[in-house]
Each structure stands twice: as structure tokens, then as C-alpha cells.
Amino acid sequence: MIKQLMNQIEKTKAPICVGLDPMLSYIPEHVVKKSFEEFGETLEGAADAIWQFNKEIIDCTYDLIPSVKPQIAMYEQFGIEGLKVYKKTVDYCQEKGLLVIGDAKRGDIGSTSAAYAAGHIGKVTVGSRTYSGFDTDFLTVNPYLGTDGVKPFVDACNANDKGLFVLVKTSNPSSGEFQDKLIDGKPLYELVAEKVVEWGSECMDGEYSNVGAVVGATYPEMSRILRKLMPHTYFLVPGYGAQGGTAEDLKYCFNEDGFGAVVNSSRGIIAAYKKDAYAKFGPEHFGEASRQAVIDMVTDINRVL
């Protein structure tokens, strides 16, 4: 699976994913109004607005990008109706040829992780048949429970040619509270990184492993160290743009082969029309604003590679 992502990155020259993390406040009024007119101010109405918003952004950007990263929480907050639109978004992106990184940060004890893996990147057996519940190409995973909580996800990758990104060093302000704490002189995130390499060694797909790592753009010194520790691990890099990470901060996430990282931007792309730089598009053309923001992001990143 990681080879497929690399191929699509090579084709588009865009080592990025667009974070489809819609908040209702990001969606232009005319879109929300239309959905509310049809479905009322209901969970269904909110979900429809999100779907219309996503669809327009996908239609305006899919030919420029290799992948998207829907954040499931933004759908889950609207309950079942929201999750239906998560699934619809996943399917639509895949129809458009995009790889989908489900950002779910799941993780539990072994048998429970196996259920999550089946639902998101695997198959569940029902009588004599099998089904895939959400069926994304990649999934983000939380490592706090250790190997037996991660292993079922790795197994699902091997069985179905899928990929993972395991949280190593996250982009948020308080990520250091536990992740940076020193254990025998090494921060916890390095210890997690070593485990990710170990888990990933069973899952190689060419030069890189299908088991990747989440490494925030907001801590460039740490990503430099992690890049060396994990030469065959792909990084999913959140934190560029709205969270404060710059292109210069990102360069250490890449290897000398130009591969090794896929950089996410959510708000910076999907709510671009709200920024001064793209205000000229206006809310009516929010999709075009997102397209221009993608072009600018790719230029910005390629400048430092």
C-alpha cells in the first residue's frame, strides 16, 4: 500500500494529503442553508452540508493530490448521520482515485483492536460472507497499550495490503507531557519509534514499510532525529499551516530520496476561502480557493525539498 501512495505522490509531485475535517463553521452559508432547507436543522441536515462541502473540495482538488485524510471525529460528532457521510466521503475519494487515510487514532487490547482493524482496514465475517465496514487505505493508530494492541492492525495490513500511521510524536502543544519524558535517557517517542520500526519490519512494501508514523511538523528538531531512527518508515505529518508548522520545519521529515513523508493540511485547504490570501474567490467559489491553496502548499513544500 505504501508503494501505491509513493506512486501517486510521484505522479502528482505533491507529497500531501488534504485533511477532510469539516466543521460546520467552515462551510459557506449558502451550502449550509440549502442543506437545512432540505433536511431541517437536524443531524441529517448537518451531515448533508458536510457532504456537499466535501464533494466540492474533492471535485476541485482530486487531480492535484495523492491522498486525503478525513478525521472521523468530525463526522462522529454528528452520530450515525455523520458517520454515514464519513463512509460516503471515503467511497467517493476512492472512486476519484485518491488514497484515504482514516484518521481515527484507534487502539485497545488485542481482541478489541482486531475488531477496529476489521472495521476500518480489514474484513468482518458474517456467516459465509465478508464485509468491509469503512474500508480506508490507511488508518492512524494509538500505541499507548503496547504491542498486543497494535499487532492486530499490522496483521490486517498484511492480510489486505493496507497501511498504518502510528502516533509517535504528535503536533499538539502538550504532546510533550508524556511523549517527551526521558526513559533511560531517551524520550518516550523514541521508544515508540523503535517499536514502530519493529512492527513495520514485518510489513515492508519495497523500500518503505506499510507501518508508518505520525510525526508533527511543529517539532522539527525531533522529526530530524526520528527521520534517522526510522529510515524506512513513512511519516504522516500533521501541523503544517494552521497549527504553525512551516515548509522549513518539514524538510527533516523527508529522506534524501525525496520520499518519506506525506504532509497534511486541513483547515488551510478546506477553509482557504476564509483566509485573506484567497478571499478573492468568495464563499461561492470555496472549492476553487481550496484548489489554489493546494497548488500553493505544494509549491511551498517542493521549494524546500
Next chain:
Amino acid sequence: MIKQLMNQIEKTKAPICVGLDPMLSYIPEHVVKKSFEEFGETLEGAADAIWQFNKEIIDCTYDLIPSVKPQIAMYEQFGIEGLKVYKKTVDYCQEKGLLVIGDAKRGDIGSTSAAYAAGHIGKVTVGSRTYSGFDTDFLTVNPYLGTDGVKPFVDACNANDKGLFVLVKTSNPSSGEFQDKLIDGKPLYELVAEKVVEWGSECMDGEYSNVGAVVGATYPEMSRILRKLMPHTYFLVPGYGAQGGTAEDLKYCFNEDGFGAVVNSSRGIIAAYKKDAYAKFGPEHFGEASRQAVIDMVTDINRVL
């Protein structure tokens, strides 16, 4: 909210929750067959079998217990159809007067955790209205991202009188891989425990905080230490029964007031009819087997308190 749980524990004399974590393999053949006859070997058929199974177990045990803990992964694996039955189960348990601990182990960066909190224990705003997506009474939370990833859940507890259980020391075999690592001479789980106490201090509800901790029954020496470190924190204790924890292992999870812990059993209760001890009930009376298993579990735990 924690006071409400304590009241219900006092009333039932049962410091337990029943883990509604159905696997299709736990469900008696006659139940599965009936659902497949109606809906086919489909996700809907699987979900219906789970619902019929849950309903029978709830009907047979609700008067004996204060709370249930559905593990959302077991529903999520069946996609949207599974999640509909998660919601239906939550609602039905609440109608029966049970408190529901949603075992979802969510956790992300701040704005994303806020979305999870809204969906599971809070409210989401849609135009001029608000809705609750899943609306459980408690939620389990993963602390790997630190304070800003947990704070939105704490805020939702305060706004809606709900409760949390934050993962501190989990019950699985490899939980020690990261959680036991020493940081300045103290294991990581103690550091997390200190933070849980800090987060919970803003959330007191009588003698205990609405911010509780997950502490596995399988590591009794550690729960003894954690009990002392967190005198006003309620423990959700997985690992009793099928995972190997005994009643003797549990006693350190309780305070001298007889409160302080709610012990979970999943397979041991819901699949009781498959165990030799309850085989006499037969698959036809699996609900009665679960009822007897609850009675025996409560007796076993109260014996050591």
C-alpha cells in the same frame, strides 16, 4: 455523574459493569439464524443478531446491576449498521435505568477531542438546535496526547454532568511496554495518574471526581499503589474473569469506604452459557446464564470487600 453511579452501586450492592462486547461467535445459533433469515448474511443481519443478544442479556440482568460498558469497537467493526445497534443499545440501557460507560478510548488534539466529546458525552450545535450523537454517561479516554487532548472531554463532563475514565494502567499483557517505563524513577502510569488527579480536581462530584481512571485487574500490585495516589478517583477495572484477574486481585482497587471501583466483566457474563459452570442453562436460556453469572460475580467480589 459519579455520585449517580455510586448511588446505583449502593442500591444494587454490585460494584460492577457488564461489558456488552458481543462477538458473533458468542451469540447462540438460534439467535443468529433468526436474524440471518430476516436480513440475510449481511451487516444488517449481524447487527440485528447483536441487538437481539444484547436485549436479552439486558432484560435478564438490569435489575441486578448499576451499569454497562459497551465496547464500541465490537459495533464499529460492522460499519454503520453496527453503530446503529451501539446507539440502540445505549438508549435501551438508559431506558432500563442503567448508566452507560461508552468504551471508545478516544483521544486526539484539542479541537478533535472536542468533536469526540460532543458526539459521545456532549452536544453538537446544528443551526439553532443542539443534538447528542451517542450520549453515553461515561466515556473512556486515551491520554497519549497530553492535557490539551483530554481537556475538552473534562469540559464536556462539567457542562453536561458526565464522567470519564482515562487509561492509566491497562489490563493487557503488553501494557507495560510503555506504561511501566520509569521516568525519574516513577513508571509512566504514575505520571499519567498524577495528571488524571489534576484534571479531575476541576470535576469533583462529592467525595469522588467525575474523571476516573482505567486500572486493570491483572496488575494488583500496581492498583494498590494507584489507589493510594488517587484517593478521590474512581477506577474502572477491566481484566476480571476471562482476562485472568481474580476477586483477590481487585480488593486494592477499592477504598476503605467500600467505593472507588467498578469492575467490568464482558465475556464472563455475556457468553456465560458457553462455560461449563452455566452449561445447564443451554443456549436457549443464555440470558438466564448471564443473570446467574452476574449473581456469582457480585458474590465473588463482595466476599473480598
